[in-house]
Amino acid sequence: MVDTFERLAQIIERRKGADPTTSYVAHLYCKGGDHILKKVGEEAFETVLAAKSGEREQIIHETADLWFHTLVMLAHSNLHPQAVLDELERRFGTSGIEEKAARNDDKSASARRQ
């Protein structure tokens, strides 16, 4: 699974400076950061609609589009997907409920100091 991200990240990186008339990734880079973010937003919305529809093939297709455009967004931000995978690794064993409570405690302490 991780190997797929790695392969795709390498291809996406190599597309920097490629011909936008023959490469969709290069076309996205040429359109710029705002366009890439717009595509991520659109694909996220389409993924939500697919999940609501409950159609398996649609969910897989739209999630693949979302992950792909997210990888382009990371590359455009000069980030490798490994950084995100490392963050997910770091979170193993930490409940989301506990993490949120710790964040709220930090906010309260900071508000009291001000």
Ligand SMILES: N=c1c2ncn([C@@H]3O[C@H](COP(=O)(O)OP(=O)(O)OP(=O)(O)O)[C@@H](O)[C@H]3O)c2ncn1[C@@H]1O[C@H](COP(=O)(O)O)[C@@H](O)[C@H]1O
């Ligand atoms: N995984 C993908 C991938 N997933 C989705 N897409 C493209 O993403 C686009 C999303 O479709 P939309 O209908 O939302 O967008 P659109 O209207 O076609 O495009 P816009 O004008 O709105 O940007 C389609 O053109 C898909 O073909 C992808 N394009 C490329 N890849 C990978 O990237 C590699 C490099 O691609 P190129 O840069 O095109 O060589 C490919 O070999 C693939 O491995």
